[in-house]
Amino acid sequence: MADDHDRVISRIGNIGRWQARTIGIISIASGLTAWQTLIVGFLIPEIDFKCIRWENSTTKLEVDLQDIQLLQQESNTTEECLFREAECMEWEYSEYGNVVQQFNLICSRDVYRSLTSSLYMGGQIVGILLSGVLSDLFGRRKMMIIISLLLTISSCSTAAANSVESFGALRFFTAMFGVSLFTTSFVYSMELVGGIWNVYIGIGLEFPWAFAYMILPGIAYLIPNWSHLQLALSLPNILFTGVLLIPGLIPESPKWLLMHNRDKEAEEILVMAEKMNKREKSVKEQDLGTGAYVEPKSWSVKDILYCPHMIVCTLAMFFLWFTNSMVYYGLVLNSGTLMPGDRYINTLISGSLEVLAYALTIVVFVYGGRRFTQSGTLLFCGISLLLTLTTSDVTGKMALSQIGKLAITASFAMVYLYAAEIFPTVCRNAAMSFSSFFARIGSVIAPFAGRELGKVNPSLPIWLFGLCSIVAGVLSLVLPETKDSSLPDTLVEGETFLSSRPGLFRRCLPKKTEERKENKDNKAYERD
Secondary structure, eight states, X not given: OOOTTSTTHHHHOSSOHHHHHHHHHHTHHHHHHHHHHHTHHHHSOOOOEEEEEXXXXXXXXXXXXXXXXHXXXXXXXXXXXXXXXXXXXXXXXXXXXXXXXXXXXXXXXXXHHHHHHHHHHHHHHHHHHHHHHHXXXXXXXXXXXXXXXXXXXXXXXXXXXXXXXXXXXXXXXXXXHHHHHHHHHHHHHHTTOXXXXXXXXXXXXXXHHHHHHHXXXXXXXXXXXXXXXXXXXXXXXXXXXXXXXXXXXXXXXXXXXXHTTOHHXXXXXXXXHHHHHTOOOOSSOOOTTSSOOOOOOOOOHHHHTTOHHHHHHHHHHHHHHHHHHHHHHHHHHTHHHHSOSOHHXXXXXXXXXXXXXXXXXXXXXXXXXXXXXXXXXXXXXXXXXXXXXGOOOHHXXXXXXXXXXXXXXXXXXXXXXXXXXXXXXXXXXXXXXXXHHHHHHHHHHHHIIIIIHHHHOTTHHHHHHHHHHHHHHHHGGGSOOOTTOOOOOSHXXXXXXXXXXOOTTOTTSOOOGGGSOOOTTOTTTSOO
């Protein structure tokens, strides 16, 4: 049954051929952006190296490799790259054709590996902040076309980088445009469906990411040179941009058009969608401009001060987003150091497990609950990661690491929809943006937490990721169960809903929402 509360969905239905075709094309963006993020494991791999020619201030000398290797075994700091007072002039690598070898990202320059990864995640923060504002101002379709074109330029240009500085800068812009494209396409797709299909599509859009993850190691194996690989994974963006430019294939979002009072254009798109979906005309043709529910539009931070349950749940949700992102990207970006084994096989297994994780997430969200599932996946991840410290068996470590990766992948997918169900309509977009911001902070920290912290002690990253996951799992119990619940619209509705549902550490908070100060003139508290 279509959602009658939605002017668009009540016309075209929760799902149909038109939505399937449109979202099917748009979902390609998820796979294209996945390649740009996940490729880092093959651009900047963990490889062995040794010095074969050294030079000091006055003379060149050949050094016995056995002496150098002995020195390297005695130290795990940058001092192992120095021999007596000489500096190495020529290195020998276990693999060639990667960024590490081309720009000598070893010894004192080793930190550039983590810096470029953090810079990439920093680009995602900027992209998250800009994409929502720009797509709201100029339209979903127009921004997807512009962003896709810019992503093509930046990602292809990265293949021609001639220094680590230019490589890092171009990766920053690639991340900014990539996450903007994914976010805009995600919002666009979710605006076209209703009912239970919000769950199917919301999580289903992650499947192209997982499939791209699975395909990546095969492409990387066939194209070992980093610049050729970068170019090969960037050129498909040109085709995607071309598809977006085909007239009538991917129209503007009808909801965005209605928000900007462009009813005539929205009507043309809805009529086309109705025909393709074979929807019968309503008894009376709906007037898109009247008789519709108007969302409350204004609220302030001061209003939230009267909502203690909302404050506690929001802070808990922020930590969940931070932890999910830090642990997920910490394992993905540092798989070469945290997950033993061949990186091609590990990547293939990780991608396959992501498909399984997303499938399980859909089943759980449709037939199970949110609260204990979110908590369980985080606790399972933390325990699995900590158990890797108890065994020296490589196969055992790899299996436990992949199980932890499976759990955090499912948890990360769940938290998107869980947050959307907790935050009221009046502040949902802002709350989701802030949540995503905290997630990106976690992803910025991830490269340093996984790699640089590991230089101090190899077990420290595992302790950090494991304990944070367990803490987040416990904090998930602060949140209420939202399955089969109507989404709150105003802050008062949201506070009443939260205070009526059990939550860890929230029993001491007041529940007397009817006695709480209510500003009748503020639309955050009342429906229009």
